Amino acid sequence: MKLLSGFICGVLFGLGLVISGMTDPLKVQGFLDVTGAWDITLAFVMVGAIGVSLPAFWYLRRHQKPLFSEVFQWPQAKHIDGRLLLGAAMFGVGWGLSGLCPGPALVSVVQGGQGILAFVTSMLLGSWLHDRFVRSV
Amino acid sequence: MSEVPGTWLAGLQGGLLIGLAAAMLFALAGKIAGISGLLATAWRRQDSAAGLARAFVLGLLVAGVVGTYGLGIAPAMLPGINLPTLIVAGLLVGFGTRLGNGCTSGHGVCGISRLSWRSLVATMTFMAAGMVTVALLRMGGQ
Numbered sequence: 443m444k445l446l447s448g449f450i451c452g453v454l455f456g457l458g459l460v461i462s463g464m465t466d467p468l469k470v471q472g473f474l475d476v477t478g479a480w481d482i483t484l485a486f487v488m489v490g491a492i493g494v495s496l497p498a499f500w501y502l503r504r505h506q507k508p509l510f511s512e513v514f515q516w517p518q519a520k521h522i523d524g525r526l527l528l529g530a531a532m533f534g535v536g537w538g539l540s541g542l543c544p545g546p547a548l549v550s551v552v553q554g555g556q557g558i559l560a561f562v563t564s565m566l567l568g569s570w571l572h573d574r575f576v577r578s579v
Numbered sequence: 580m581s582e583v584p585g586t587w588l589a590g591l592q593g594g595l596l597i598g599l600a601a602a603m604l605f606a607l608a609g610k611i612a613g614i615s616g617l618l619a620t621a622w623r624r625q626d627s628a629a630g631l632a633r634a635f636v637l638g639l640l641v642a643g644v645v646g647t648y649g650l651g652i653a654p655a656m657l658p659g660i661n662l663p664t665l666i667v668a669g670l671l672v673g674f675g676t677r678l679g680n681g682c683t684s685g686h687g688v689c690g691i692s693r694l695s696w697r698s699l700v701a702t703m704t705f706m707a708a709g710m711v712t713v714a715l716l717r718m719g720g721q
Binding site for chain 2: 443444445446447448449450451452453454455456457458459460461462463464465467469471474475476477478481482483484485486487488489490491492493494495496498499502507508509510511512513514515516517519520521522525526527528529530531532533534535536537538539540541542543544545547548549550551552553556557560561562563564565566567568569570571572573576577
């Protein structure tokens with residue numbers, strides 16, 4: 443049941459990305475283009491997503507365990523350090539250059555094509571390089 | 580405003596679905612829906628969490644197939660972005676999301692929904708970096 447719920451959540455999440463426009467790199471770059479022709483659409487995506495998950499997390503905080511698993515894996519890290527800021531900044535530059543973040547890239551990779559395959563391959567390589575040489579948690 | 584609010588509505592609807600999926604993954608499996616983290620977990624051989632992560636990633640891929648061939652709304656890929664740029668961008672996204680422990684989903688949606696300052700700061704940082712990058716691209720004529 444745990445695996446099935448993971449799969450279903452993945453499908454729903456991916457469809458949400460497709461429907462919302464997050465899988466369109468030009469739309470993402472349009473959202474980041476605040477000094478140009480700013481496209482506010484992705485702010486609505488954030489509002490919609492947080493509008494559902496914020497009350498859900500608030501509600502789940504008072505529960506002991508998930509339905510098909512033993513424990514809620516609440517993230518423990520609270521500190522804001524250089525690693526967080528540098529990592530987020532690097533991600534932001536890559537996001538701006540391509541209009542792609544990990545979720546939409548994975549959804550779009552099934553379309554094939556040189557560009558998206560090159561992006562996803564190098565994204566996996568970057569992720570692997572970090573886990574291999576910096577920290578593997 | 581010449582912008583058609585239809586795309587705003589689609590954005591809101593898709594967002595609701597994303598939020599629902601994130602809430603369900605936590606309620607059912609106790610796992611935060613952070614794509615970069617799940618992806619890194621999915622290809623680890625000895626990790627008890629790998630199965631769930633693989634199931635989720637498989638779901639994303641299936642959504643891509645449904646979106647492209649079923650709904651026909653997945654857009655054409657990456658017009659006008661050259662290959663070296665995509666490779667550099669991919670490396671930055673892959674490495675940066677691991678170094679910063681999250682991306683748009685883990686920090687931007689789930690973290691902010693948990694009222695985590697750390698995730699809010701991360702989200703502001705990658706959005707600011709993305710905005711500066713796009714502004715520089717536009718100045719360079721792209």
